[in-house]
Amino acid sequence: MQRLSPPPTSRRHVLANSLAAALVSATGPAAALAAGPERRLTVAAFPLVDVIAKDVLKTWAQRHPEVRAEVISRQYDDHHTAMTTALSTSGHLPDVIALEASYLGRFSLGTGLEDLSAPAFDAERLRDRFVPFAFQTARNREGRVVAMPTDIGPGSLFYRADLLAQAGLTEADLTRSWEDYVEAGAQLKARTGAYLIGDVRLLKDIVVRAGTPAGEGQFFDNQGRAQVTSPRFVRAFELARKVRRQGLDARVEVWFNDWAEMLKRGRLATEISGCWMAGQMANWVAPGTAGKWRVAQLPENAYCSYGGTYYAIPRRSAPERKQLAWQLIQELTLDRQRQLEAFQSQDAFPALLAAQEGPFFDQPVPFLGGQKARALWRDAARRIPVVRMHKQQKFADEVVNGELDNVLEYGKPIARALEDAQALLVHRANR
Structure with missing residues (x-):
């Protein structure tokens, strides 16, 4: 069984598969400075967060020509392993670290990240500019803010509208409760032959x-x-056992070729994932299924996020560059236009509330049959509760x-x- 090989623009799949190659690149005119004192600023990131950071640095460096700004990119798991080592040994520390949400608990519960609630940064004043759960998730056990959110992945239920119609079912049959979701899956399998879910x-x-x-x-x-x-x-184990006993899951793992083939052939009726999955299916996983998919809020109006990205400053990084690092983090997280551009190009749903407004959110999504799904994801993003990460x-x-x-x-x-x-x-x- 082989994994898919995604194109470089497939941000979420690259993160899931951890396939990107390591690279180091210098950005901005500062790289060409021939004289005068040079200041360096290093951002450690992973694909394709590194692409977003480099785009920001192109214009940021123009305002800071005395600074040589550099993005160091490693494959997803290698990045987080390297950052764990760097924070524990205080060796080769970057000035800014990008962290995926699932790793945030491990990092925030230690002492390796700078307290951004401190007066020198005063991150608390920015709290109301972000969706509540994203900002609160960045707090450590003492309640101090140790990272700033940039993107999130509001979860939703993707379903094949054509298969539901063929089975004589409606969206409500899938979403009333998780038990109803499983029962609808039994009817889907009996009437269409499609599996309810991959695994x-x-x-x-x-x-x-x-x-x-x-x-x-x-x-x-x-x-x-x-x-x-x-x-x-x-309850989760009982539902999973019922699905398996009734043969409702295809027993295929997300991001593998057999999973993609089942999506292409209409063998999977639903997919539970973050909003970024729409872009993944539309652009390369199953573009031939365009117009057949729709999205709904998760059953029982459950709200959760699938992944997300934060920026942090190592506590033991060079003190003389911390304010410069903080300036860059603010530009990476607070610029409305940049956040919208990252959403449009990299499926990075903005954590910034101001970037969740505008005509782009009211536009129909062709892959989803013209559904105005971004408004649905926005509603979900603002209802997601805070779930504490643990080391x-x-x-x-x-x-x-x-x-x-x-x-x-x-x-x-x-x-x-x-x-x-x-x-x-x-x-x-x-x-």
Whole structure:
């Protein structure tokens, strides 16, 4: 089974696949300075956040000709690994770091990031300019802001309108509840032969996330205690087991060739993802299905974000360049026009509220049959609750997924599977 090889403009797929090659590039006329004291500013990023940063630096460098601005880009996982090492050793620290939302918990709970709430930066004054959840997610356990949001991925339910019509179903049949979503999937499979979803993990993930109490974490409560035996995990596992037993998931992993082929051939009736998926399907995954897809808010009016990007300043980076770094971060996150351009070119839905207004959001999306989907995503973005990230977020996800496999493949009782996951997380947290 092979992964797809996306074009370089496929930002979200590059992030998911981690396929981009490492590169280093200097930006702006400062690179050609022949005399005078030179100041350097380094931004560490990952594809295709690096493209957005370079575009900003082209004009930013014109106002700072004395500065040699440089973007260092690494493949997605390599970038975050390198930043973990740099922050822990204080070696080769950049001036600005781009961080993906799923990694933010690991970084924000340490001491490696600068406190942007401090008077020297006063990030608190900017709070009301962003969608609430994005700004609040950037707080550490002491409530201090350690990063600034730039883009988010409001989640939605993508569905094939033609397959729903063929099965005699409506959008409401999919969205009333997660149980109704699964029941509609059984009817879709019986009447059209299409699978409801690619893999049950997608369903398990969103049911768990959607049920997370505001202000708590997906796997840990606000006191850092594991909570994977809670009712929302039980419900998510039960729904996933029902989908698998009824043969409603195609058992294909997102971003692999067989997944894309099923999308192209109308074998997958729904997809649960961030709003950026519309661009991915339209531009290269399944362009031949244009006009057949629609989007809806997630079942039970659940609201969540799929990914997002933040900019931060390392606490131990060069002190004399921190104010310059802060100026650049503000330009990267607060410029309405740049945020809109990033959305239009890179599917980077803006976290900045001012960039969520304007005629672009009222325009029909051709791939979605002319639906004005951007307004729907905007509504979702403003309703997404704050879910706290934990430093063990990725480990907890691996543990829970492992136990889900035990339930689906080996018939392990759900209660015991979740208890075993809980015990492992408690053990890890107490180390």
